[in-house]
Every structure is written in C-alpha cells, then in structure tokens.
Amino acid sequence: METRIQIDQAEPKAYKAVLALEKYLAKSQLTNTHKELIKIRASQLNRCAFCLDMHTKDALNYGETQQRIFLLDAWHETNLFTEEEQVILKMTEEITLIHQQGLTATTYQKATSLFDEHYFSQIIMAISVINVWNRMSVSTHKPIGN
Numbered sequence: 001m002e003t004r005i006q007i008d009q010a011e012p013k014a015y016k017a018v019l020a021l022e023k024y025l026a027k028s029q030l031t032n033t034h035k036e037l038i039k040i041r042a043s044q045l046n047r048c049a050f051c052l053d054m055h056t057k058d059a060l061n062y063g064e065t066q067q068r069i070f071l072l073d074a075w076h077e078t079n080l081f082t083e084e085e086q087v088i089l090k091m092t093e094e095i096t097l098i099h100q101q102g103l104t105a106t107t108y109q110k111a112t113s114l115f116d117e118h119y120f121s122q123i124i125m126a127i128s129v130i131n132v133w134n135r136m137s138v139s140t141h142k143p144i145g146n
C-alpha cells in the first residue's frame with residue numbers, strides 16, 4: 001500500500017478538532033459497550049482497517065466478548081445483542097450509509113422510545129465522529145499500529 005499524507009501531521013489543528021469531539025464522547029452518557037459497537041460496526045461498513053484494529057482491541061479491553069465481535073457483521077442473524085444494542089446498530093448502519101435512505105422513521109421511532117433525547121443525540125454524535133475518523137483513515141491509508 002502506498003504511503004500517503006497523514007492529516008494528524010499535516011493539519012494538526014483539524015485533527016485536534018475531531019479529537020475534541022472524541023473527548024466529548026468519552027465524557028458522555030454512552031456506555032463503553034455502546035460506543036465500541038458503534039465504532040466497530042461503522043468501521044466494518046467503511047472498511048477501515050485502522051479503526052477496526054483499534055476498536056476491536058478497545059472493546060475486548062472493556063470486557064466485550066470475542067463471539068459478539070466476530071458476529072457483529074451478522075448481528076441481524078443472532079440473538080447476542082440486546083434490543084437497545086440492535087437499535088444502536090441499526091442507527092449506525094442507516095446513518096453511515098445515509099445515501100441509501102438515511103435514518104428511517106421506523107428506526108428513529110424505536111430509538112426515541114428507548115433512549116431520551118440526550119442519549120439519542122449522543123448516539124448520533126458517536127456515529128458521526130467514527131465516520132469522520134473512518135474517512136480520514138481510509139483516505140490516507142492510516143497505518144495499523146501493533
């Protein structure tokens with residue numbers, strides 16, 4: 001794979017601005033499990049190796065099971081995820097693939113029945129932020145760490 005410009009080095013202020021959103025999310029009400037499920041699922045959809053590597057490791061460190069991580073791409077076909085997690089994963093897919101249909105009325109209504117406006121908003125922010133990271137990492141071929 002070719003070496004590309006790295007945004008964190010070329011435009012550190014822009015990189016730090018996205019990092020500030022990440023710091024906001026770290027202090028949000030979102031559980032670590034919810035955050036990592038969002039990050040992994042969006043990264044799968046965006047085919048972001050750098051983020052998949054990072055967030056699967058983070059999820060394991062937070063106590064996520066290997067089985068759930070391995071089956072996350074096929075979550076629709078399992079009973080391993082709670083109702084709340086299923087809605088979060090559906091939101092992640094619909095918002096990440098926004099060009100297809102966006103956040104559908106059905107998913108929106110289910111989400112707002114399960115989550116208050118703050119948690120709902122934080123879910124959308126988490127989905128949006130990981131999509132920014134994915135786009136930067138995929139576009140620049142961000143190298144995977146050890």
